[in-house]
Amino acid sequence: xxxxxxxxxxxxxxxxxxxxxxxxxxxxxxxxxxxxxxxxxxxxxxxxxxxxxxxxxxxxxxxxxxxxxxxxxxxxxxxxxxxxxxxxxxxxxxxxxxxxxxxxxxxxxxxxxxxxxxxxxxxxxxxxxxxxxxxxxxxxxxxxxxxxxxxxxxxxxxxxxxxxxxx
Amino acid sequence: xxxxxxxxxxxxxxxxxxxxxxxxxxxxxxxxxxxxxxxxxxxxxxxxxxxxxxxxxxxxxxxxxxxxxxxxxxxxxxxxxxxxxxxxxxxxxxxxxxxxxxxxxxxxxxxxxxxxxxxxxxxxxxxxxxxxxxxxxxxxxxxxxxxxxxxxxxxxxxxxxxxxxxxxxxxxxxxxxxxxxxxxxxxxxxxxxxxxxxxxxxxxxxxxxxxxxxxxxxxxxxxxxxxxxxxxxxxxxxxxxxxxxxxxxxxxxxxxxxxxxxxxxxxxxxxxxxxxxxxxxxxxxxxxxxxxxxxxxxxxxxxxxxxxxxxxxxxxxxxxxxxxxxxxxxxxxxxxxxxxxxxxxxxxx
Numbered sequence: 001x002x003x004x005x006x007x008x009x010x011x012x013x014x015x016x017x018x019x020x021x022x023x024x025x026x027x028x029x030x031x032x033x034x035x036x037x038x039x040x041x042x043x044x045x046x047x048x049x050x051x052x053x054x055x056x057x058x059x060x061x062x063x064x065x066x067x068x069x070x071x072x073x074x075x076x077x078x079x080x081x082x083x084x085x086x087x088x089x090x091x092x093x094x095x096x097x098x099x100x101x102x103x104x105x106x107x108x109x110x111x112x113x114x115x116x117x118x119x120x121x122x123x124x125x126x127x128x129x130x131x132x133x134x135x136x137x138x139x140x141x142x143x144x145x146x147x148x149x150x151x152x153x154x155x156x157x158x159x160x161x162x163x164x165x166x167x
Numbered sequence: 168x169x170x171x172x173x174x175x176x177x178x179x180x181x182x183x184x185x186x187x188x189x190x191x192x193x194x195x196x197x198x199x200x201x202x203x204x205x206x207x208x209x210x211x212x213x214x215x216x217x218x219x220x221x222x223x224x225x226x227x228x229x230x231x232x233x234x235x236x237x238x239x240x241x242x243x244x245x246x247x248x249x250x251x252x253x254x255x256x257x258x259x260x261x262x263x264x265x266x267x268x269x270x271x272x273x274x275x276x277x278x279x280x281x282x283x284x285x286x287x288x289x290x291x292x293x294x295x296x297x298x299x300x301x302x303x304x305x306x307x308x309x310x311x312x313x314x315x316x317x318x319x320x321x322x323x324x325x326x327x328x329x330x331x332x333x334x335x336x337x338x339x340x341x342x343x344x345x346x347x348x349x350x351x352x353x354x355x356x357x358x359x360x361x362x363x364x365x366x367x368x369x370x371x372x373x374x375x376x377x378x379x380x381x382x383x384x385x386x387x388x389x390x391x392x393x394x395x396x397x398x399x400x401x402x403x404x405x406x407x408x409x410x411x412x413x414x415x416x417x418x419x420x421x422x423x424x425x426x427x428x429x430x431x432x433x434x435x436x437x438x439x440x441x442x443x444x445x446x447x448x449x450x451x452x453x454x455x456x457x458x459x460x461x462x463x464x465x466x467x468x469x470x471x472x473x474x475x476x477x478x479x480x481x482x483x484x485x486x487x488x489x490x491x492x493x494x495x496x497x498x499x500x501x502x503x504x505x506x507x508x509x510x511x512x513x514x515x516x
């Protein structure tokens with residue numbers, strides 16, 4: 001590519017016009033009080049977009065039990081291997097449920113692959129982003145914590161507690 | 168109050184006032200730097216510590232106190248510990264010769280507003296001491312035992328030495344014009360009477376050379392190569408932390424205040440304002456007013472320092488040397504020759 005260099009006059013070559021122009025631009029920004037972009041964080045918060053990927057949660061199904069069927073696809077796809085699932089049998093229709101479901105938030109990279117790969121839409125990355133802690137062991141979220149983070153759906157009419165496992 | 172005390176006590180009071188004003192000035196210049204830069208970038212700047220962030224310098228000071236003071240293993244300890252002092256100390260003692268007002272009369276005694284009043288070699292002293300600040304940079308960089316520090320120190324030394332020529336020649340043309348090294352006489356020459364204007368008008372060339380050179384002398388952007396963050400980490404103070412780093416920091420800002428005072432005295436009529444005579448306000452209030460005017464002018468200069476810093480990008484090293492040696496130095500020589508020729512042919516107007 002041919003770069004054409006503009007022929008500068010001697011006055012332009014002293015840098016003064018460019019310097020003065022730059023100084024005028026920076027000065028003109030000082031009185032623009034209305035245009036300040038600073039967000040004073042703890043008090044004012046950013047409106048999160050609906051697709052925001054924050055801390056993962058586990059959803060509870062309409063029957064009151066966790067939706068997860070312990071297929072382990074998320075465990076398999078997770079790039080930093082932050083998810084660990086121990087499966088167990090259940091007499092519910094889904095036949096399989098997670099006995100333990102741990103996500104190490106110290107490893108999680110918020111890629112959202114688990115959410116994308118989940119066949120039953122049980123795991124979601126929601127809008128929580130303040131997870132700092134002084135102890136790394138607190139950053140391993142177990143199944144109860146993950147379920148508690150997810151909002152419970154309203155139970156079906158006439159049912160106030162989770163569906164019992166048939167014996 | 169007789170004998171030696173009549174000299175020592177006023178001098179001591181003046182030193183206290185100057186140290187207080189300069190150190191407060193340094194603290195609030197750092198805040199102004201952050202605030203102005205924020206406004207120029209459409210941000211709000213520090214506003215948590217106190218109203219409008221006015222206590223931010225205090226918070227910064229406390230933070231510096233509690234930071235760990237680290238000496239690298241490779242550092243040469245005696246010089247490593249000495250270098251921050253060598254930066255801050257010259258920056259502060261330059262104020263010994265800078266007159267900061269006319270004079271005040273208290274209880275029948277008249278005190279000139281300068282720590283060393285009537286020093287008739289003030290400019291020479293100021294140039295000599297401000298050149299010493301390069302030792303702080305050089306020794307800090309060398310004794311840190313770090314390649315980044317060493318590079319920063321080398322750049323700093325060559326830059327300060329190169330641009331001192333410009334400063335020296337610009338000042339020399341003023342000295343030639345006024346025929347004195349005394350700040351009071353130079354200030355008096357710029358005001359009060361027909362044809363006496365602030366020197367930045369008749370000596371515009373010297374003013375430009377001098378201003379550009381003090382930006383380099385105080386290591387401010389666009390000439391902050393000794394501490395160019397994006398190239399050599401922190402430059403000569405890479406290895407310093409805690410209060411020792413704070414000393415470099417304060418030294419830089421104190422140098423800015425000294426340089427601003429220098430500009431104001433040489434080119435902007437010192438503490439004088441056009442069409443205003445301090446005799447109108449009486450011997451005490453006139454003196455205090457002159458002091459306020461002088462420090463206000465310094466504040467304007469400091470704002471320009473900050474303004475330029477947040478506008479212009481950094482020079483490349485060869486551009487810096489080209490500007491110093493091939494543009495400013497010939498300009499300064501030309502200006503000096505012009506002034507000398509004028510004086511020879513026409514004399515003082």
